[in-house]
Amino acid sequence: MAASGKVASFRLPPLPTIGEIIKLYNLRAERQLSQNFLLDLRLTDKIIRQAGNLKNACVCEVGPGPGGLTRSILNAGAADLLVVEKDKRFIPGLELLSEAAPGRVRIVHGDILTYRMDQSFPAHTAKKWEDEPPDLHIIGNLPFSVSTPLIITWLEQMANRSGPFVFGRTRLTLTFQKEVAERLTASTGSRQRSRLSVMAQYLSTVKNCFTIPGRAFVPKPDVDVGVVHFTPLAQPQIQQPFKLVQKLVRNVFQFRGKHCHRGLEMLFPEAKRLELAEELLRSADVDPTLRPVQLSMAHFRALADAYGRLCRENHELIGYDFREELRQKHQRQRRSSKSKEPHPHHPIKKEKC
Numbered sequence: 001m002a003a004s005g006k007v008a009s010f011r012l013p014p015l016p017t018i019g020e021i022i023k024l025y026n027l028r029a030e031r032q033l034s035q036n037f038l039l040d041l042r043l044t045d046k047i048i049r050q051a052g053n054l055k056n057a058c059v060c061e062v063g064p065g066p067g068g069l070t071r072s073i074l075n076a077g078a079a080d081l082l083v084v085e086k087d088k089r090f091i092p093g094l095e096l097l098s099e100a101a102p103g104r105v106r107i108v109h110g111d112i113l114t115y116r117m118d119q120s121f122p123a124h125t126a127k128k129w130e131d132e133p134p135d136l137h138i139i140g141n142l143p144f145s146v147s148t149p150l151i152i153t154w155l156e157q158m159a160n161r162s163g164p165f166v167f168g169r170t171r172l173t174l175t176f177q178k179e180v181a182e183r184l185t186a187s188t189g190s191r192q193r194s195r196l197s198v199m200a201q202y203l204s205t206v207k208n209c210f211t212i213p214g215r216a217f218v219p220k221p222d223v224d225v226g227v228v229h230f231t232p233l234a235q236p237q238i239q240q241p242f243k244l245v246q247k248l249v250r251n252v253f254q255f256r257g258k259h260c261h262r263g264l265e266m267l268f269p270e271a272k273r274l275e276l277a278e279e280l281l282r283s284a285d286v287d288p289t290l291r292p293v294q295l296s297m298a299h300f301r302a303l304a305d306a307y308g309r310l311c312r313e314n315h316e317l318i319g320y321d322f323r324e325e326l327r328q329k330h331q332r333q334r335r336s337s338k339s340k341e342p343h344p345h346h347p348i349k350k351e352k353c
Contacts, residue, residue: 018067036141036225037065043216060117061082063112127168136164151174158203171232176228183197206229210226260290
């Protein structure tokens with residue numbers, strides 16, 4: 001790793017443009033992988049500025065593709081840049097960047113969903129959770145197809161302080177479809193308020209930084225793109241296990257057009273459904289006629305605490321899933337209807353009059 005003073009002032013030598021890299025290696029964005037290239041380095045620089053000061057920082061870039069954001073990260077002075085790219089077509093272009101920034105780029109050909117980021121950076125990078133965030137950043141222009149499952153994975157790791165969060169409150173700067181970016185940052189009462197809003201905001205400070213028009217990308221997507229920055233909270237707004245909160249919030253928003261009691265009832269087996277839902281709402285002091293989008297973080301915290309108590313008193317509740325109960329019910333109905341059908345090889349004989 002280069003000395004800190006040199007890294008801070010380091011700029012990449014003249015290189016082929018991103019457009020030339022794409023032509024040189026005959027790269028095409030695969031629509032089925034929802035790939036879109038951002039060629040304008042002024043925009044990639046603007047994204048990187050949202051991450052904060054990257055001088056001498058450690059950075060993991062997710063899905064660098066032809067390397068537009070990668071150049072901006074290196075020009076911002078990152079000392080250790082780990083790029084994780086699933087598509088092997090982009091590796092030669094990234095190796096060209098690595099040669100232009102000796103000792104500063106590590107290339108991994110792999111899937112970020114399975115990559116062990118908890119082992120990817122030096123131990124001295126780590127900070128205590130209650131301290132300031134470490135000088136470690138995750139940055140990515142994410143393919144639309146993986147952006148939502150990936151942020152849910154990272155939110156769970158944030159809650160459990162695993163993955164990239166073993167180093168402390170690692171910050172993330174990521175792109176999403178504009179609609180998803182709006183959901184992530186939607187406030188109570190907003191039309192865009194959703195499961196994603198609550199899950200992201202109970203664990204982190206979420207900022208919708210700016211919107212990039214779809215025409216800036218190649219090929220042009222059908223939607224605009226939002227840049228979102230996440231800083232994990234030192235103290236989550238809900239002090240319950242991630243899976244419990246996720247289940248509660250998912251059930252509430254399953255019936256987003258109904259009163260909130262409708263989704264909350266489905267947390268409980270049919271035999272005790274109304275009784276336990278009433279106890280949950282009473283214990284949490286939540287108006288059952290509120291709509292899901294009207295529930296504040298304080299409401300969700302009270303509901304999660306009350307649901308956690310009920311689960312400790314009734315151990316079967318935490319594993320209960322009404323969708324699974326519904327699936328098994330349908331299977332029983334199908335088996336029952338099949339058993340009543342005449343066997344094709346044994347037609348029913350008509351009785352003689």
